[in-house]
Amino acid sequence: MPQVIGRQTRLPVAHAEEGIQLEADHVYLAPPNQHMLINRKGTLTLTDTELVNFVRPSADLMFESVAAAYGERAIAVVLTGSGHDGAMGVTAIKQRGGTVIAQDEASSEFFGMPSAAITTGAVDFVLPLNDIAPKLVTLIEG
Numbered sequence: 001m002p003q004v005i006g007r008q009t010r011l012p013v014a015h016a017e018e019g020i021q022l023e024a025d026h027v028y029l030a031p032p033n034q035h036m037l038i039n040r041k042g043t044l045t046l047t048d049t050e051l052v053n054f055v056r057p058s059a060d061l062m063f064e065s066v067a068a069a070y071g072e073r074a075i076a077v078v079l080t081g082s083g084h085d086g087a088m089g090v091t092a093i094k095q096r097g098g099t100v101i102a103q104d105e106a107s108s109e110f111f112g113m114p115s116a117a118i119t120t121g122a123v124d125f126v127l128p129l130n131d132i133a134p135k136l137v138t139l140i141e142g
Contacts, residue, residue, distance in 0.1 A: 001015075001029055002014050002015060002027075002029055005027060005029070009027065011025050011026060011027050012025075012026050012027065013026075013027040013029065014026070014027070014028065014029070015028075015029050015030070015031045016028040016029065016030060016031060016036050016044045016046060017044070017046075018044065018045065018046045019043055019044065019045070020043065020044050021041075021042055021043050022038065022042045022043070022044065028044065030046070030057035030062070031046065031057075033048060033056055033057075034046045034047065034048050034056065034057055035047045035048070035049060035052070035056055035057050035058055035061045035062070036057055036061075036062050037061060037062060037065040038062070038065045038066050038069050038070075039065065039069055040068070040069045042069070052085070053083060053084060053085040054083065055083065055085050058085055059078070059081075059085045059086035059089055059113070060085055060086055060087070060088045060089040061089070062089065063076050063086060063088075063089025063090055063092060063093055064088070064089050064092045066089075066093065066098075067089070067092040067093045067095070067096045067098060068092075068096075070098070071096045071097055071098065072096060072097030072098055073098070074093050074096065074098030074099070075093075075098060075099045075100075075101070075136065075139060075140075076089065076090050076093045076098065076099070076100045076101070077100075077101045077102075077103075077132060077136070078090060078100070078101070078102045078103065078113050078114050078117040078123075079103045079108075079113070079114070079129070079132075080103055080107075080108040080109045080110050080111070080113070080114065080129075081110055081112060081113035081114075082110040082112040082113065083112050083113060083116075084112060084113065084116035085113060085116075086113050086116065086117050087113075087116040087117050087119070087120050090102075090117045090120060090122045090123065091120050091122045093122065094120075094122035094124075095122075099124050099125075099139060100117065100122050100123045100124050100125075101123070101124065101125045101126075101127060101132055101135060101136070102114040102117045102118050102123045102125070102126050102127075103126075103127065103128070103129055103132065104126050104127060104128050104129075106128060107128040107129040107130070108129075114126075
């Protein structure tokens, strides 16, 4: 997966490693079969605890840890995917004043995850895939 995503960006893309310090302008992916959490010190924790929403890694756990660590500075993006993983996590982001973006149905291959996030009422922007990166830049710079 890092190689696939890496072809679409100039940013370094890698699987996360236990205890590493987050760096700006880097993309970290949860390794297969491990939950990825971010703590207040900006370091990553990996765990193989029980499945959440029948999956591991879980977007809900990651988003909840981001909400706790970054509060109103947190931004969650829910992309195409089946199921409803991420819905509880985006609610946590929104409750702490963060921003939530979901991919629109027209550009999603599987609309389950974005739809579940949108249904929570916590989503600020529903955008086509190609509009998400520019919106992130605007949010971060603005």
